[in-house]
Amino acid sequence: MLDGRSAIKRKLPARLVLSATWLILLTLAAIAAPLIAPKDPLAQDLFLGQLPPFWVQGHEPGYLLGTDSLGRDVLSRILYGARLALTVALTAGTITCIIGATMGLLAGFLRGWVDVLISRAIDIWMAFPPVLFSILLIAVLGPGLSSIIIAIVVIDWTRFARVIRAEAMTQGAMDYVASAQVAGRSRISTMFTEILPNVLPTIVVLLTLEMGISIIVEAILSFVNLSISTDDPTWGGMIAEGRTSIHQAWWVLVFPLATLFLTVLSFSQLGEGLKDRFDPVLR
Amino acid sequence: MQFFQSVLLRLSTTFVTLLGVAVIVFFVIRVVPGNPIAMMLPPGATESDVTRLTALYGLDKSIPEQFLIWISGVIQGDFGTSITTKQPVLQLVLNRLPATLELSVMALIIAIILGGLMALTGTRLRGTKTEAAIDVTNGMALSVPDFLWGLILILTFGVLLPIFHISGRVTPSLQLPFTTNFYLTEAVLRLRFDLWLDIAAHMFMPALALAIPLAAIIGQLLKQSLKETMHLDYVTLARTKGYSETHVILHEALPNAILPTLTLVGVQFTFLIGGTVIIERLFSYEGLGNMAIDAVINRDLPLIQGIVILFAVIFTGFNLLVDLTYAALNPRLRHA
Numbered sequence: 001m002l003d004g005r006s007a008i009k010r011k012l013p014a015r016l017v018l019s020a021t022w023l024i025l026l027t028l029a030a031i032a033a034p035l036i037a038p039k040d041p042l043a044q045d046l047f048l049g050q051l052p053p054f055w056v057q058g059h060e061p062g063y064l065l066g067t068d069s070l071g072r073d074v075l076s077r078i079l080y081g082a083r084l085a086l087t088v089a090l091t092a093g094t095i096t097c098i099i100g101a102t103m104g105l106l107a108g109f110l111r112g113w114v115d116v117l118i119s120r121a122i123d124i125w126m127a128f129p130p131v132l133f134s135i136l137l138i139a140v141l142g143p144g145l146s147s148i149i150i151a152i153v154v155i156d157w158t159r160f161a162r163v164i165r166a167e168a169m170t171q172g173a174m175d176y177v178a179s180a181q182v183a184g185r186s187r188i189s190t191m192f193t194e195i196l197p198n199v200l201p202t203i204v205v206l207l208t209l210e211m212g213i214s215i216i217v218e219a220i221l222s223f224v225n226l227s228i229s230t231d232d233p234t235w236g237g238m239i240a241e242g243r244t245s246i247h248q249a250w251w252v253l254v255f256p257l258a259t260l261f262l263t264v265l266s267f268s269q270l271g272e273g274l275k276d277r278f279d280p281v282l283r
Numbered sequence: 284m285q286f287f288q289s290v291l292l293r294l295s296t297t298f299v300t301l302l303g304v305a306v307i308v309f310f311v312i313r314v315v316p317g318n319p320i321a322m323m324l325p326p327g328a329t330e331s332d333v334t335r336l337t338a339l340y341g342l343d344k345s346i347p348e349q350f351l352i353w354i355s356g357v358i359q360g361d362f363g364t365s366i367t368t369k370q371p372v373l374q375l376v377l378n379r380l381p382a383t384l385e386l387s388v389m390a391l392i393i394a395i396i397l398g399g400l401m402a403l404t405g406t407r408l409r410g411t412k413t414e415a416a417i418d419v420t421n422g423m424a425l426s427v428p429d430f431l432w433g434l435i436l437i438l439t440f441g442v443l444l445p446i447f448h449i450s451g452r453v454t455p456s457l458q459l460p461f462t463t464n465f466y467l468t469e470a471v472l473r474l475r476f477d478l479w480l481d482i483a484a485h486m487f488m489p490a491l492a493l494a495i496p497l498a499a500i501i502g503q504l505l506k507q508s509l510k511e512t513m514h515l516d517y518v519t520l521a522r523t524k525g526y527s528e529t530h531v532i533l534h535e536a537l538p539n540a541i542l543p544t545l546t547l548v549g550v551q552f553t554f555l556i557g558g559t560v561i562i563e564r565l566f567s568y569e570g571l572g573n574m575a576i577d578a579v580i581n582r583d584l585p586l587i588q589g590i591v592i593l594f595a596v597i598f599t600g601f602n603l604l605v606d607l608t609y610a611a612l613n614p615r616l617r618h619a
Binding site for chain 2: 121247250260265
């Protein structure tokens with residue numbers, strides 16, 4: 001057992017460092033996209049369609065990762081796509097977290113009819129297939145960045161609410177909460193000053209995971225052509241295009257897919273790494 | 284007596300959940316912009332044609348009124364008529380359901396086999412590099428959702444090493460003698476293994492994409508409970524009796540370690556079914572999920588309602604089954 005514990009401790013920093021490095025680099029690249037992108041991500045040139053990446057015969061200088069069938073630069077589109085992906089991850093992730101965690105705290109700590117109401121709502125939400133639900137919401141709200149964010153918040157708040165509710169119930173049964181009550185604190189004040197700090201590590205872990213999930217949801221919606229407008233560069237949109245021209249131009253699919261894969265993996269590894277860090281049993 | 288009371292309570296909450304789903308989906312899709320009637324008519328249709336058809340589909344009534352008409356139909360098994368295909372929704376949905384069920388069950392079987400193998404190998408070779416490699420693979424498989432695995436599979440086994448089909452359910456030129464839509468099952472029953480092979484080769488990639496994350500969950504949990512079981516006295520006793528390590532794991536530890544995993548598989552299976560929506564789209568597999576996305580794009584309101592309700596019935600029904608089985612098997616819950 002001791003061996004296992006030290007093995008985990010040695011492994012931990014590596015995955016935290018690697019995933020954090022990738023996410024920081026990606027964020028910097030996204031911010032600097034207008035400066036570092038070699039081409040205009042929207043510029044089409046039908047004479048330069050489906051150019052291969054730089055190490056393959058037939059490439060064109062200046063197009064490092066090749067072009068798609070409309071002659072748009074793949075690298076520049078990935079960089080600009082990162083802006084959208086990270087915007088969605090940060091905003092949708094944070095809003096989902098705030099709403100979901102509040103619902104979970106209220107249900108788990110106040111119990112009673114509040115709990116009944118929120119738990120029933122969670123049950124109903126869990127009976128929807130999430131991907132279909134998000135596609136339906138985008139059809140209702142119309143495409144666009146704010147619609148995607150709303151759709152993610154509406155669907156995913158239950159992820160936070162379920163876990164935080166259970167945690168708040170456990171914390172609420174502890175002695176320190178009872179003493180706070182005896183000291184004359186109101187229920188709501190106790191919830192924020194006593195319970196919240198104790199479930200905060202869990203919230204942070206869930207938030208990190210949710211950011212990765214948000215990026216996937218955005219990619220799925222772009223893939224079924226329901227995300228932003230069709231022109232704006234999105235990873236999901238590039239993947240959808242790459243899927244259709246996969247036999248002629250593999251690079252149109254491979255590069256955005258690899259970027260998406262690494263980003264989602266990093267968010268998830270960061271979350272898992274933080275979970276191990278916060279977990280007192282493992283520490 | 285208490286057992287039946289809890290069953291009744293559970294049944295009634297399931298009913299409330301389904302009603303909630305019905306209300307939400309009905310009202311949400313009525314806010315969808317875009318007139319489905321205008322979309323189904325040819326260009327040149329007059330204003331009165333639109334009005335007549337709108338009345339025919341009952342779309343001229345108030346939304347609560349429409350809901351009452353629809354829900355009383357649903358209770359009698361009438362889900363309305365699809366606007367795009369003009370066929371009964373129930374028939375359309377039931378025609379596609381077998382494809383999705385076969386895909387989900389195949390994915391579940393793959394997940395159990397892969398996850399079980401990872402857990403057993405990891406336990407047998409614990410402390411070695413292989414165990415560490417299995418842990419890392421598991422972590423990766425768990426971190427990345429089915430949608431991305433599907434794309435990676437398309438790229439590797441559809442394009443680089445074209446072994447499997449990456450599109451459709453069956454080769455379109457094949458003559459199918461089937462009377463049901465359970466192609467894979469019927470091919471076995473009719474002993475048409477040539478057809479079975481073709482269908483399985485189409486199904487394998489999407490099923491694997493759905494299976495990978497679940498396999499990782501199974502692998503992780505089963506390995507964890509095996510690890511705990513391996514420290515128990517009766518396992519040590521079996522070892523001192525001279526049984527081989529593999530025998531001890533398979534015959535002594537596994538039967539006791541498998542229960543928590545089975546419960547988890549029950550819960551996770553509904554998530555897997557939810558994942559079929561996008562995976563079917565990705566692999567152009569003609570199942571329920573693919574039809575659902577088309578229905579949303581075509582604004583086929585009755586069809587969307589029908590599919591969402593069916594998914595909700597499958598999810599809640601399956602969860603109910605898992606809970607009841609668990610309660611029936613667990614004496615503490617049965618007599619509590």
